[in-house]
Amino acid sequence: MSISGPKTKTFKRIGQYTALAGYLVFLAFPLVWLISTSFKDPRELVELHPSLIPRHPTLQNYVTAFTEQDLARSALNSLIVASASALLTVLLALPAAYALVRFRTRLSTPILGWVLVSQLFPFVLLVIPLFLILKAVALTDTRFGLIVVYVTWSLPFALWMLQGFVRGIPRELEEAAAVDGASRLQVLRQVVAPLLAPGLVATSLFAFISGWNEFFFALVLLKSPELATLPVTLARFVGVEGIARLGPLAAGSLLATLPSLVFFALLQRRLAEGSLAGAVKG
Structure with missing residues (x-):
């Protein structure tokens, strides 16, 4: 043995x-x-048996991608929309998740069930009502209107993610803070929020990547070329006949992946931290 x-x-x-x-x-x-x-x-x-390593490497695809399409402006639009939607999603989901977990009522379970069911609706069923609502309040063809749509779409899943993290926080920590005279808002801000750092990072990553990669809503709601997001601009490398210009499309797509990788690299350390790392103080 x-x-x-x-x-x-x-x-x-x-x-x-x-x-x-x-x-x-x-x-x-x-x-x-x-x-x-x-x-x-x-x-x-166009070779039938392409090789993994280019035999004649060239940077022309990157030059074409930047000169024919305004990738820099589109990337800035995507960055603004994705960052704003991620921030608003986290700010709205945090107190809502805390309230669902700590203030249990008869509606808590149906609300969580509805949160999950809402994720089953396909984009096609939602785009027309959303377009009509945004048109009625003059928010079509605006960054803010697109941000509202992204927050609406990401919020249910973000709420579901955060409520799981909130359940893992011992009530004793909140009760100890309340005994010291902290209000419910202070408990949420000073005790719960720091302990939820890994959950907040995971939620913000989800919301950011969802907004950065989203194509369908941006295509329907934005008409001005100067407001186009990066996925919409990359789609222009596919001709009306459905023939894709693979070189510039690959170059632009590779550049489009970099912000997500950088965003994850900056925040991934927080994901590895223990959820109760700062709970014990001397």
């Missing part, structure tokens, strides 16, 4: 690392192929 035990653990660990490496390759391959495509010339892109 003393001999087979370590061997069994070694083989098990080798199998785990092999499966993890295979999973990482599976996840990274589309990004690697996108990078490869962005550096290929038009002749390589």
Whole structure:
């Protein structure tokens, strides 16, 4: 037993690392192929048996992507809309999630059920009512109108995520703060919010990436070219015949992934922190 035990653990660990490496390759391959495509010339892109490494690397696809379409302005529009919608989503979801968990009523369970059911509605069923509502209040073809739509769409799932994190916070911490004279709002701001840092980061990441990558609502609600978001601008590299210009499209798509990666890199450390890291003070 003393001999087979370590061997069994070694083989098990080798199998785990092999499966993890295979999973990482599976996840990274589309990004690697996108990078490869962005550096290929038009002749390589139409070959029947393309290679992963470009034989004649070129930067012309990036030059074309920036000169033919205003990617910089579109990226700025997407950044403004995605950041604002993520911030508003978190600010609205935090007190709502806290209230659902700490103030239990007969409506708490139906509300959570409705939150989940609302995520089942397809975009096509919602776009016409949303367009008519925004048109009635003069918010079509505006960044603020698109932000309102993104917040409305992201808020139910963000609420569901945060209420799970709130349930993990011991009530004793809030009761101790209340004994010290803290109001309910102070408890939420000074005790609950810091302990929810990992949940807030996860929720903001979800809302930001949803707004950054969203295409359908932006296509319908925004008509001015100067307000177009990045996904809408990238779609212009596909012709009316459905033929895509793969080189510039790959270059623009690669640039479109960078803000999400940077945003995640800046916040991922908070995801690894313990939810009760700051609960004990000297």
